[in-house]
Amino acid sequence: MKITVLGSAAAEGIPAVFCNCENCKRAAAKGGKDIRTRAQVLVNDDLMIDWPADTYMHKLQNNLDLSKIETLLVTHSHSDHFRSLDLNVRGGVFAHNMSCQKMNVYSNEGVKRSFDIAETIEACGQVIKQNIAFHIAEPLKLFSAGRYEICAFRAQHMASEQALYYFIRERDTGKALLQAFDTGKIYPETYDFMVKNNLKADVVLLDCTMLAHEIADNSTHMNMKACIRAADDLQQKNLLSENARVFVTHFSHNGNMLHEEIEAAMAPYNIGVAYDSMVVEV
Numbered sequence: 001m002k003i004t005v006l007g008s009a010a011a012e013g014i015p016a017v018f019c020n021c022e023n024c025k026r027a028a029a030k031g032g033k034d035i036r037t038r039a040q041v042l043v044n045d046d047l048m049i050d051w052p053a054d055t056y057m058h059k060l061q062n063n064l065d066l067s068k069i070e071t072l073l074v075t076h077s078h079s080d081h082f083r084s085l086d087l088n089v090r091g092g093v094f095a096h097n098m099s100c101q102k103m104n105v106y107s108n109e110g111v112k113r114s115f116d117i118a119e120t121i122e123a124c125g126q127v128i129k130q131n132i133a134f135h136i137a138e139p140l141k142l143f144s145a146g147r148y149e150i151c152a153f154r155a156q157h158m159a160s161e162q163a164l165y166y167f168i169r170e171r172d173t174g175k176a177l178l179q180a181f182d183t184g185k186i187y188p189e190t191y192d193f194m195v196k197n198n199l200k201a202d203v204v205l206l207d208c209t210m211l212a213h214e215i216a217d218n219s220t221h222m223n224m225k226a227c228i229r230a231a232d233d234l235q236q237k238n239l240l241s242e243n244a245r246v247f248v249t250h251f252s253h254n255g256n257m258l259h260e261e262i263e264a265a266m267a268p269y270n271i272g273v274a275y276d277s278m279v280v281e282v
């Protein structure tokens with residue numbers, strides 16, 4: 001299973017779109033792993049998690065064939081995770097010789113609403129529309145999509161809709177990814193379901209938006225301490241496979257930390273730090 005973290009920033013990106021803070025200036029000067037775009041993760045070459053406005057740049061940077069994506073999992077409708085209008089160019093006169101005609105999108109009611117609203121702003125052609133099948137993913141229920149078994153979990157993230165994150169297991173190899181952003185603390189029901197269904201992760205991505213900042217129990221994001229706790233909980237509950245790799249991602253510029261500073265803080269806990277275009281093979 002090949003996992004590519006295409007974007008590792010929170011909503012504003014780093015350097016942030018309109019920002020001139022010291023951290024954004026430091027990141028811009030440093031370049032490399034300190035340049036972070038909006039969250040998106042590719043599994044092998046046929047399953048994508050989230051579709052932000054940066055998707056097109058991710059295609060250019062990573063030389064991707066986005067027409068290979070058969071399954072799109074969307075976490076929630078926040079603009080850094082779903083830019084539905086981009087799907088209007090998936091087919092018809094806009095895309096020839098596509099690798100895969102049909103794409104299945106799994107998400108919640110909020111994302112479906114955003115998808116439907118986009119249609120009223122800029123209607124896409126009938127052929128394009130009929131090749132995008134939208135499904136509501138029910139949390140805590142395993143479903144099958146392409147060569148994967150998937151489960152959506154409820155995220156502590158927003159009031160207006162139930163944001164989700166996903167467990168994705170490749171059927172042939174049994175290798176699995178737990179993608180836990182955007183979310184505050186992991187609900188006990190997630191661990192309970194994973195224990196009950198013997199869902200072990202080989203790679204874990206954890207929301208570390210708040211970095212070293214203190215957070216409240218009802219926070220809609222995690223910080224470094226919460227990520228360390230989540231990694232420990234997964235370990236204690238025997239939900240990590242042998243040699244599993246845990247990473248933090250989805251960083252805010254307000255965290256005021258460069259990549260190497262986050263790495264130094266997480267190293268004692270054996271937690272890696274994601275960066276744009278990072279590839280993990282398990």
Ligand SMILES: [Zn+2]
Pocket residue numbers: 010011039078080081182250
């Ligand atoms: Zn986000």
Ligand SMILES: [Zn+2]
Pocket residue numbers: 015016019020021022023024025253254
């Ligand atoms: Zn900034």
Ligand SMILES: [Zn+2]
Pocket residue numbers: 076078157182
């Ligand atoms: Zn969000």
